[in-house]
Amino acid sequence: MSGSKRKEVITFSDYDSRGARRVEAIVRTFTMIVTIAMMTLVLFLLAYLFVRGVGSINWQFLSDIPRDRMTGGGIWPAIAGTLWLIALVSAFALPIGIATGIYLAEIAKPSRPVRVLRVAIANMAGVPSVVYGLFGFAAFSLALGFGKSLLAMGLTLACVTLPVVITATEEALKQIPNEQRQAAMALGCTRARTLGKVILPTALPGILTGAILGLSRAAGETAPILFTGVAFFAPVATDVMQPSMALPYHLYIMATQPTTPAPHIVWGTALVLTGMLSITNAAIATWRSAKRRKLQW
Amino acid sequence: MNNPANTKKNRIIRFQTGLAESGQTTFNGLRNTRGLDSAATIFISVLGWTAIFVLIGIAAFLIQSSLRAFDEVGIWSMIAGSGWFPTSSNARYGFLPAQVGSIWVTTVALSACVPIGVLSAVYLSEFASKRFREAAKTVIEFMVTIPSVVFGLIGLAVLVPLIRQHLPVDSGLVALTAGLVVGIVCLPTIISISEDALRSVPSELRQGSFALGNTRWQTAYKVILPAASSGVFAAVMLGMGRAIGETMVVLMLAGNAGIIPASPLEAARTMTGTIAQETGEVVRGSVHFSVLFTLGLVLFVITFAINLFADMILERSRKKWRR
Numbered sequence: 001m002s003g004s005k006r007k008e009v010i011t012f013s014d015y016d017s018r019g020a021r022r023v024e025a026i027v028r029t030f031t032m033i034v035t036i037a038m039m040t041l042v043l044f045l046l047a048y049l050f051v052r053g054v055g056s057i058n059w060q061f062l063s064d065i066p067r068d069r070m071t072g073g074g075i076w077p078a079i080a081g082t083l084w085l086i087a088l089v090s091a092f093a094l095p096i097g098i099a100t101g102i103y104l105a106e107i108a109k110p111s112r113p114v115r116v117l118r119v120a121i122a123n124m125a126g127v128p129s130v131v132y133g134l135f136g137f138a139a140f141s142l143a144l145g146f147g148k149s150l151l152a153m154g155l156t157l158a159c160v161t162l163p164v165v166i167t168a169t170e171e172a173l174k175q176i177p178n179e180q181r182q183a184a185m186a187l188g189c190t191r192a193r194t195l196g197k198v199i200l201p202t203a204l205p206g207i208l209t210g211a212i213l214g215l216s217r218a219a220g221e222t223a224p225i226l227f228t229g230v231a232f233f234a235p236v237a238t239d240v241m242q243p244s245m246a247l248p249y250h251l252y253i254m255a256t257q258p259t260t261p262a263p264h265i266v267w268g269t270a271l272v273l274t275g276m277l278s279i280t281n282a283a284i285a286t287w288r289s290a291k292r293r294k295l296q297w
Numbered sequence: 298m299n300n301p302a303n304t305k306k307n308r309i310i311r312f313q314t315g316l317a318e319s320g321q322t323t324f325n326g327l328r329n330t331r332g333l334d335s336a337a338t339i340f341i342s343v344l345g346w347t348a349i350f351v352l353i354g355i356a357a358f359l360i361q362s363s364l365r366a367f368d369e370v371g372i373w374s375m376i377a378g379s380g381w382f383p384t385s386s387n388a389r390y391g392f393l394p395a396q397v398g399s400i401w402v403t404t405v406a407l408s409a410c411v412p413i414g415v416l417s418a419v420y421l422s423e424f425a426s427k428r429f430r431e432a433a434k435t436v437i438e439f440m441v442t443i444p445s446v447v448f449g450l451i452g453l454a455v456l457v458p459l460i461r462q463h464l465p466v467d468s469g470l471v472a473l474t475a476g477l478v479v480g481i482v483c484l485p486t487i488i489s490i491s492e493d494a495l496r497s498v499p500s501e502l503r504q505g506s507f508a509l510g511n512t513r514w515q516t517a518y519k520v521i522l523p524a525a526s527s528g529v530f531a532a533v534m535l536g537m538g539r540a541i542g543e544t545m546v547v548l549m550l551a552g553n554a555g556i557i558p559a560s561p562l563e564a565a566r567t568m569t570g571t572i573a574q575e576t577g578e579v580v581r582g583s584v585h586f587s588v589l590f591t592l593g594l595v596l597f598v599i600t601f602a603i604n605l606f607a608d609m610i611l612e613r614s615r616k617k618w619r620r
Contacts, residue, residue, distance in 0.1 A: 024512040031420035038417055038484065039436045045443070045451055052454075096344055103345025107338055119608055120349045126535065126604035127355065127597060128542025130569045134576065134593040138358040142581070159351050166348060192337035213441075220444025223544040223569070227576050248446045248545075255450045256549055270447050277442045285438070 046274070053271025056264040062272070066233060070254065071262040075269055080236040081150070081244035082219050082273075088154025088240065089218045093161040094211055100162075101169020101207070106195060125163035130223040132160050137227040148229035151240040156224045161214040168210015172203040205291040212284045216277040222248040247273040359597055362590035366390070369584055375591055381555055381566070383575065383585045390588045392595065394557045398472060398565030399541055402551060405476025405561050406483055406540040411533055414487030418529075421488070422495035423517045440485045449549035452478040457550065464562060470552035472565040478550055479543045487536040494528020495521055499618055527614040534607035538600045544569040568596045 060074050067073030100121070108114040136156025146152040176199055184194040200207075230249040237244040251269045254262060366375065370390050378391020421430050456477060457469030464473070498521050506516040522529070552564025553574060572589055579585045 020512050020515060024514045027514040027517075028420075028424050031416045031424065034413055035417040035420045035425070035433060038413060038488075039433060041481070042436050042440050042443075045448075046439070048451065048455070049447065096347055099341050099344035100346075100348050103341050107342055108345070117346065117349055119605065120352045122608050123601055123604045124348065124352050126538045126542070126600050127352075128544065128569055128600055130542070130544040130572050131355065131359070131593050131597050131600075134362075134572060134590060135355045135358050137576065138362050138590070139354060143358070159355075162348055162351065190334035192334040195337070216442050220442070220446070222444070222446045223573055226573055248444050251450060252446050252545060252549070255446075255453060266450065270450050274443055274447055277444070278439060281438065281442050285435070 046278070049267070049271050049274055053267040053269075056268030057271065061268055065235070066265075070233065071265070075247070075250060075265065075272065077234060077236050078245040078247045078250040078269065079272065081230075081234075081246040082248075082276075084150050084237055084240075084244060085154055085157055085225075085246060086215055086219050088150060089157045089161055089215060090211075092155060092158035093165055093214065093218075096158075097162050097165025097214070098169050098207060098211070100166045101173060102195065102200075104166070105170045105173035106191070106199065121163050121166050124159075125167070128223075129160060129221055130226075132156055133224040133227050135159070136224055141228050146241070148231075148243045149241045150229060150237055150244050152228040153225045153230060153244070153246070154240070156228050157218040157221060160221060160224050161218045164214035164217060165211055168213065169203075169207045172206025172210065173199060175206065176202050205288045209284050209288050212280060216280060220248055220273065220277060222246075222252050225249060247276075355597065359590055359594040363587055363594050365582075366584060366587035366591045370588060370591075372591070375588060376595065379557060381571070383579075383588065388585070390585070392568070392592060394555060395566050395568045395571045395592065396595075397557045398547075398551065399567040399569070401472040401558055401561045401565055402476045402479055402543075402547055402567055403537060403540040405473055406479040406543075407533065407537060409477055409480030410484045410487055410536060414484055414532070414536070415491055415529060417488050418491040418495055418532075419517055419522070422492050423513055423521065434489075437485045437488055440481075444545075445482055445543060446545040446549070448478050448482055449546045452546065452550045466562050468552065468564070470550060470564055471562055472551055472558055473561040475547045475549075475551035475565070475567075476561060478546045479540050482543055482546060483536040483539045486539050487532050490532035490535055491525075491529040494525040494532060494614065497528065497615075497618055498524045525614070527610045527617075531607040531610040531614070534603055534610070538603040538607070541603070542569060542596070542600050544573050548573050568592055572596070 062074060062079065063076050064074030065077055066075065104114070104118065104121075108117075133156065136152060136159070140146045140152040140155045141148060144152075146155075180198055180202065181194055184198040185191075189197065225246055226249070229243045230246050231243040232245075232253055234243050234245050247269060251266065251273060254266045254269060375390050375392050376396075377393065378389060379393045380389040380391045381394045382389045417433075421433055425433070452474060456474050459469070460466060460471065460474050461469035502520050502524060503516055506520045507513075511519065547567045548570045551567055551570055553566045553570055554564035555566065556563075558565040572593055575585070576589050579589065
């Protein structure tokens with residue numbers, strides 16, 4: 001911003017009340033149309049998915065294995081694979097992510113190393129998912145010897161999810177007013193006790209929302225699992241060292257394979273995946289806003 | 298960081314609590330709470346630092362796996378090489394087709410989503426009622442939950458036929474198609490970060506401008522946008538980082554051609570698409586394998602630089618309004 005521009009900011013020179021009001025109305029309407037168009041687009045996409053996919057959803061589709069060279073049957077192994085991955089990512093990413101969030105919000109004092117940690121976490125969120133895929137392949141599949149397995153996929157997706165969980169936890173903790181901490185400490189609680197008895201229970205809705213958001217991102221990611229163990233076809237895994245199918249990859253491969261198109265499977269899979277994530281997120285958002293109304297300060 | 302736990306007042310209180318605990322008097326009926334306290338603190342702090350090892354690990358593994366390509370192909374002939382023929386007998390590993398493809402897709406994506414995103418952010422922060430804003434935020438949150446592979450699928454079904462019908466292209470799988478869909482994927486990032494930037498401008502500035510007789514729009518473009526410009530710019534940078542890193546959409550829609558695309562109306566391959574498509578198929582430890590890691594390293598360095606830059610701008614604009 002140059003100095004001359006600053007001077008221009010507050011000025012009566014071009015004051016023209018009627019003209020200004022007309023421009024105001026035009027801009028207001030225009031930006032509103034843009035915003036509403038954007039929102040309509042999202043709703044259109046969801047509606048489109050629903051209309052194209054709802055016809056394929058039935059019990060067999062949800063519970064059967066793929067049949068007839070992937071053109072019939074169901075997608076249960078892919079659903080199970082995605083559930084497996086969600087469980088693994090929760091096991092790895094939630095403890096570390098929540099602990100890091102607590103560390104940043106409650107324990108760390110402003111210093112250079114802590115600043116570096118924050119920048120690193122902000123940057124982790126921007127690393128392309130396919131780069132996580134390469135990393136997971138090199139680190140978990142090859143170096144640690146997990147091969148193409150659920151474990152390698154889960155660890156890779158946990159890395160993708162980590163920054164989301166950390167940021168959400170930190171934000172949730174920061175929103176708790178300081179008086180709560182001070183009151184607990186005035187009653188003689190140590191920091192650990194304050195955290196366990198006062199801070200964490202109050203921040204729980206926020207932390208859980210962030211965790212679920214992170215998990216649903218992980219569940220929808222395709223690129224990080226491409227090289228670490230996702231399979232075109234595999235039975236439902238019984239332990240974490242097996243490769244597995246997963247919904248996003250199943251969708252990708254069914255949508256792009258040119259030889260035996262099976263549109264009902266493609267759209268059904270897309271609806272199951274999106275529906276799973278949307279319903280979870282809608283549920284958690286409702287729960288959070290209900291909790292928030294109760295906890296007002 | 299504006300951490301409430303570290304205000305001066307709070308530090309004093311912590312100090313006093315510490316005094317109380319160091320004596321034998323405990324108010325909460327627990328003995329040895331100090332030991333527990335420091336154990337918990339240390340445990341959390343150690344876990345807190347593990348995140349940074351992931352980032353270091355990414356860089357380390359990418360570099361380590363790229364060494365063979367550095368050695369046998371040479372970094373310069375990869376970054377500036379114009380031919381990508383990894384499987385021919387006289388293999389060439391030039392990144393230019395993928396880099397130019399990424400640039401086209403990103404350019405299209407940003408020219409689609411920056412105007413829409415910033416205008417929406419202005420509306421939401423300056424004009425919209427609280428209720429409308431909440432509704433819009435819910436919709437934007439929904440947008441974030443839709444996986445990019447689903448966007449890719451909808452692009453294939455809806456946009457590809459449209460592009461093929463109305464534009465002079467052979468197939469609809471061109472950089473333009475991929476760019477438009479990537480633009481939609483980046484929208485939430487741009488809207489929410491620039492809206493945050495606009496709303497973090499202190500309300501005194503807004504009120505002062507109203508008091509001088511400015512309308513909302515005059516206030517927005519004379520006062521608020523200039524004041525929030527760095528934040529909005531950071532939002533665009535972060536959107537750009539997302540666009541460059543988006544994988545599934547471009548893999549499904551960009552066409553993955555081998556040549557350097559001269560315009561967005563040609564099929565293109567991007568850096569992300571190339572890695573995603575070829576890494577699963579190459580022989581482990583081969584030159585081609587190593588080259589793909591180098592491509593990943595290039596991608597990592599580019600996005601890292603963009604994010605670092607955006608982060609610095611955001612931090613500075615946060616400091617500007619802190620009192």
